[in-house]
Amino acid sequence: MKLLSPQLVKSSLSAHSWLGLMLGGLMFIICLSGTITIFYEEIERWEQPAAEEYLDVDPAVLEASFNRYMSSSDTDMTEHMYLVFPNESLPRVKLSSDLEGHYLNRDGSDGPPAHDELSGLLTGLHVNLHLPLNIGVVIVSATGALLCGLIISGFLAHPSIVKDAFKLRGGTAGRIGQVDLHNRLSVWGAPFHLMIAITGAYYGLVLLLGAMFASAVDTTPEAFNEAVFPAEPALENQAPVYAVARALEQVREMSPDGQLLYLIVHDAPTDERFMEFYVQQPGLLAWSENYRFDTAGNYLDTAGYTEGGAVQALYSVYRVHFGHFGGFATKLLYVALGLALSVVSATGINIWLEKRKYRDALNTIWPGVVWGTPLALTLASFTQVVFAVPSAAVFWIGLALAMTAGVFVRDEARYKRRLKGATAFALVLLVAGHIATFGGAALSAAGLPVSVALLAIALWFGIAAFGPFTPPLAEARIGGRIPSG
Amino acid sequence: MLETLLATTSSAAAACLIFQGWRRAAARMFASAGWLLALLSMFAWSWALGPEVGVCYALGVFACFVWVEIALTADARKTVAAAVQRPFAALQRPGAQAWLKHGTIFLLSVPAAGVIAMMLSIALVLYLPWAMPLKFAVAVFVYPVVWGVLGVWICAQDALLKPVLVNVGLAAFSALLLFA
Numbered sequence: 001m002k003l004l005s006p007q008l009v010k011s012s013l014s015a016h017s018w019l020g021l022m023l024g025g026l027m028f029i030i031c032l033s034g035t036i037t038i039f040y041e042e043i044e045r046w047e048q049p050a051a052e053e054y055l056d057v058d059p060a061v062l063e064a065s066f067n068r069y070m071s072s073s074d075t076d077m078t079e080h081m082y083l084v085f086p087n088e089s090l091p092r093v094k095l096s097s098d099l100e101g102h103y104l105n106r107d108g109s110d111g112p113p114a115h116d117e118l119s120g121l122l123t124g125l126h127v128n129l130h131l132p133l134n135i136g137v138v139i140v141s142a143t144g145a146l147l148c149g150l151i152i153s154g155f156l157a158h159p160s161i162v163k164d165a166f167k168l169r170g171g172t173a174g175r176i177g178q179v180d181l182h183n184r185l186s187v188w189g190a191p192f193h194l195m196i197a198i199t200g201a202y203y204g205l206v207l208l209l210g211a212m213f214a215s216a217v218d219t220t221p222e223a224f225n226e227a228v229f230p231a232e233p234a235l236e237n238q239a240p241v242y243a244v245a246r247a248l249e250q251v252r253e254m255s256p257d258g259q260l261l262y263l264i265v266h267d268a269p270t271d272e273r274f275m276e277f278y279v280q281q282p283g284l285l286a287w288s289e290n291y292r293f294d295t296a297g298n299y300l301d302t303a304g305y306t307e308g309g310a311v312q313a314l315y316s317v318y319r320v321h322f323g324h325f326g327g328f329a330t331k332l333l334y335v336a337l338g339l340a341l342s343v344v345s346a347t348g349i350n351i352w353l354e355k356r357k358y359r360d361a362l363n364t365i366w367p368g369v370v371w372g373t374p375l376a377l378t379l380a381s382f383t384q385v386v387f388a389v390p391s392a393a394v395f396w397i398g399l400a401l402a403m404t405a406g407v408f409v410r411d412e413a414r415y416k417r418r419l420k421g422a423t424a425f426a427l428v429l430l431v432a433g434h435i436a437t438f439g440g441a442a443l444s445a446a447g448l449p450v451s452v453a454l455l456a457i458a459l460w461f462g463i464a465a466f467g468p469f470t471p472p473l474a475e476a477r478i479g480g481r482i483p484s485g
Numbered sequence: 486m487l488e489t490l491l492a493t494t495s496s497a498a499a500a501c502l503i504f505q506g507w508r509r510a511a512a513r514m515f516a517s518a519g520w521l522l523a524l525l526s527m528f529a530w531s532w533a534l535g536p537e538v539g540v541c542y543a544l545g546v547f548a549c550f551v552w553v554e555i556a557l558t559a560d561a562r563k564t565v566a567a568a569v570q571r572p573f574a575a576l577q578r579p580g581a582q583a584w585l586k587h588g589t590i591f592l593l594s595v596p597a598a599g600v601i602a603m604m605l606s607i608a609l610v611l612y613l614p615w616a617m618p619l620k621f622a623v624a625v626f627v628y629p630v631v632w633g634v635l636g637v638w639i640c641a642q643d644a645l646l647k648p649v650l651v652n653v654g655l656a657a658f659s660a661l662l663l664f665a
Binding site: 011012014015016018019022142144145146147148149150151152153162165166167168169184185188189191192195197198201202205206208209210212213215216217224227228229282283284285309310311313314316320325326330333334336337340356357358359360361362363410 | 508541542554608621628637
């Protein structure tokens, strides 16, 4: 007896195709940028390699520097003010507002301005597609929810799931190869991909869900928020002088194994201000446990984000989605799984294109999306790092050009190779531009690892474009000679 | 370190056993043993890294080992029809009817299904005897799945009348539970 009826398989395949075609391009860009975003700390370090790096900090120096920063007339005081502690991925101290900030030297003197425009460009692409935040996060979150549908329909449309469980035929080329690659990566990665889909759907729509929930229980969104999440302390007459060292000592007593992330001063411009220390707990996925203090360093309370239950689960969404737990090994694991999802998105459309009896402009536009995205990202990174210009437009114009150019090339294989070759060249140019901009600092521990990784990726693209394993163009060209007219 | 090594080995062995069980019809018990070991690897990873991080690793590392197994045993022969001649045609633009049909499917399966999934998820948890944070958390994690399932079901329909009626019915039912 067949587990899935032919009719169910047929209709599931139809739904899978429809959703996949609608979302494929968007999904690919979101997945690829998400995979890169896993390393946002390393990228932030790379784009400002001149900052002094250290892991040990003297609390007295921190306190004096933070108070100097907070009382300076040059500081743009915003609702939240930050003191970011060093960690292995980003071993530097940063003082910042919601708008700007600078690094701190070990002796307490001001370091260079903190730049995170490039990491912001990449995370901005993943989180809101560079659209206005309210619109972008909703679109990305909806894509996450519909990914759940794609995963479910993919299973229902796959009657030979056991029979084909380990098959990978045709060296990943051609329709069978693409089908096998798509199915093997998606089936075995499904638990991870489902987790990414559900957690990805969280960010853009949780406010709407909360508002709907509040309306259903006849309360305001603010009151509902307080009923679900730990309430903030209510203070008054707090002096704008911060006893950071005293509070820090107590935090270390309360959480001796915790990893200090940052200190946020809430309501900084008002006399209701208070300090909140975010401390990651070993072995837990929750973003942090938070310890609150008044500005004199008197302990107020602990938020309770790691005390179990639903709040802890909600507070774990970020780290589960972005792979920010367990160190560098987890990041590598997430890169493998994230790239797999990107390949699944790309091969899904490839299968549809290969299935058709004819080729048209879509066959050459699609490689522009898949191979044009890394090229456009590299070019945007170059203009951002070397010329310090906001480069979201460079990415989108670059991607549009890559898609449009495909229409004129009319040869998928040739066009893919050109895009790969151009990406290899652009990556080398990016590293050269980084060295030219930052000089010796580009070769420091902050700059070198990412540059080496970029060159390794450039090498991969170069081999894929021109290497000995790449078939000659005449053989690789799908469809052979293009008929005139 | 030893715990991590043991957990990694158990994931690798699980992937290997499942592959052997799949490849040889006479060795089905290998597959069963592999799945059992994959399950046990969760405990090994939890022992090594704690239950929360451990479960994530057990799922991710196992998938990676399976992919390695697939890559190592891939049939790399270029038997595919890479040289099949397919004519290059002019891009066909869909007509007004197709735009209307696909536009309606989009509206039903994306924005409408999204709002309905949220309403339905909240309505389902609202009457459960749980604390508010738990109700909210369950709704947060359930609604994307409900949205996905509803979206797929809508896209799978040949005619649009049924999805329209079902969407209206679910919206009315949820609204009744939520706001009546």
